[in-house]
Amino acid sequence: MLDVSMNNLQFAYDKELVLSGVDYHAKAGKFICFLGLSGCGKSTLLRLIGGLEKSDPEQLLVGGKPVYGPSLDRAMVFQDYSLFPWMTAGENITIALKQKYNRWSKHKRKEVALEWINNLGLDEDLFDKLPMNISGGQRQRFAVARAFAIDAPLLLMDEPFGSLDAVTTALLQDTILELWQKEKENRKTIFFVTHSVDEALLLATDIVVLGQAPSKIIYVQSFTEETKPKRETLYTDPAVLELRNRLIKIINDEIAEKAQRLKEEKSNALSGKSKGKKPLFFLRKKVN
Numbered sequence: 001m002l003d004v005s006m007n008n009l010q011f012a013y014d015k016e017l018v019l020s021g022v023d024y025h026a027k028a029g030k031f032i033c034f035l036g037l038s039g040c041g042k043s044t045l046l047r048l049i050g051g052l053e054k055s056d057p058e059q060l061l062v063g064g065k066p067v068y069g070p071s072l073d074r075a076m077v078f079q080d081y082s083l084f085p086w087m088t089a090g091e092n093i094t095i096a097l098k099q100k101y102n103r104w105s106k107h108k109r110k111e112v113a114l115e116w117i118n119n120l121g122l123d124e125d126l127f128d129k130l131p132m133n134i135s136g137g138q139r140q141r142f143a144v145a146r147a148f149a150i151d152a153p154l155l156l157m158d159e160p161f162g163s164l165d166a167v168t169t170a171l172l173q174d175t176i177l178e179l180w181q182k183e184k185e186n187r188k189t190i191f192f193v194t195h196s197v198d199e200a201l202l203l204a205t206d207i208v209v210l211g212q213a214p215s216k217i218i219y220v221q222s223f224t225e226e227t228k229p230k231r232e233t234l235y236t237d238p239a240v241l242e243l244r245n246r247l248i249k250i251i252n253d254e255i256a257e258k259a260q261r262l263k264e265e266k267s268n269a270l271s272g273k274s275k276g277k278k279p280l281f282f283l284r285k286k287v288n
C-alpha cells in the first residue's frame with residue numbers, strides 16, 4: 001500500500017509548462033481516475049509518478065519518498081505497446097516476475113504467470129504466442145495480468161482500454177474492479193487516466209479533473225463504499241446522473257474556454273497585437 005503526495009507539482013517539457021501546481025494527496029488503497037481535456041497533462045502526471053519523467057523531489061512523494069526513477073513498486077499499463085513484442089505473451093509476465101522475485105525457480109514463475117492468465121480469463125494456449133499474434137484485448141489482459149502478478153502496490157494505467165471494443169472494455173473494467181476490491185485491507189493504489197466520464201464513474205473512488213494546460217486540479221469527487229456508483233445503476237441512479245452532467249459541464253466549459261483563448265491568441269497574432277507572452281523557464285528538473 002502506497003500513498004502519493006503532490007505538493008505544488010510543476011513540470012515542463014523544455015519550455016512548455018504542462019503542470020502548473022498540482023496539489024493532491026492520494027491515500028493508499030484508493031482508485032483515482034484522472035479526467036481532463038486532451039493535452040492537459042494526464043499522461044505526464046502518470047509518467048512522473050511512474051518515474052519516467054523527473055520532477056522536483058520535494059513536489060512528488062510516493063510512500064513518503066521522492067521519485068528518482070521507475071521501480072517494481074509501480075506497475076504501468078499503457079493503451080498500446082504494453083508488451084515487449086519480441087517475447088511471447090507469457091514471457092512478458094515471467095520476465096517481470098524474474099526481476100521482482102529473482103529467487104523464484106523458472107517453474108514457480110510459470111506457475112504464477114499461468115495463475116494470473118487464468119484470473120484474467122485468458123486461455124493458457126496463448127502463453128507461447130507472440131503479442132502480434134493475439135488480439136488487442138488479449139494483449140491488454142496480459143499487460144494487466146503482468147501488473148497484478150508482480151503485486152506492485154501502485155498501479156498506473158494510461159487509457160488501458162482506449163483502443164478496445166465496448167464489450168471487451170466492460171469485461172476488463174469489471175475484472176480490474178473485482179481484482180482491486182478483492183484485496184480488502186491491502187488494496188493497491190491505482191491511478192487511471194481516461195477520457196470517459198462513465199468509466200471514471202464506474203471505477204473511481206476519487207475522480208480528479210485537471211484543467212487545461214498548464215494545468216491544476218479543478219475538481220475532485222470522492223466516493224465512499226456506499227456512494228460509489230455501480231454498473232447496474234450507472235444510468236438510472238439520479239445522484240449519478242446529476243454527477244455525470246456536472247462532470248460533462250465542467251469539461252465542456254474547459255473546451256469552450258480553451259477555444260475562446262485560442263481564438264483570441266490567433267486574432268491578436270493576426271493583428272500584430274501579441275501580448276508579449278512571457279517566456280517560461282520551468283525546464284525539466286534534473287535529479288541526480
Ligand SMILES: Nc1ncnc2c1ncn2[C@@H]1O[C@H](COP(=O)(O)OP(=O)(O)OP(=O)(O)O)[C@@H](O)[C@H]1O
Binds near residue numbers: 013016018041042043
Ligand atoms: N515527451 C514529450 N515531449 C514534449 N512534449 C510532450 C511530451 N509528451 C507530452 N508532451 C506535451 O505535453 C502536453 C501534455 O501531454 P499529455 O500526454 O500529458 O496530455 P494528456 O492529457 O495525457 O493528453 P491526451 O488525453 O490527449 O492523451 C501536450 O501539450 C503534449 O504535446
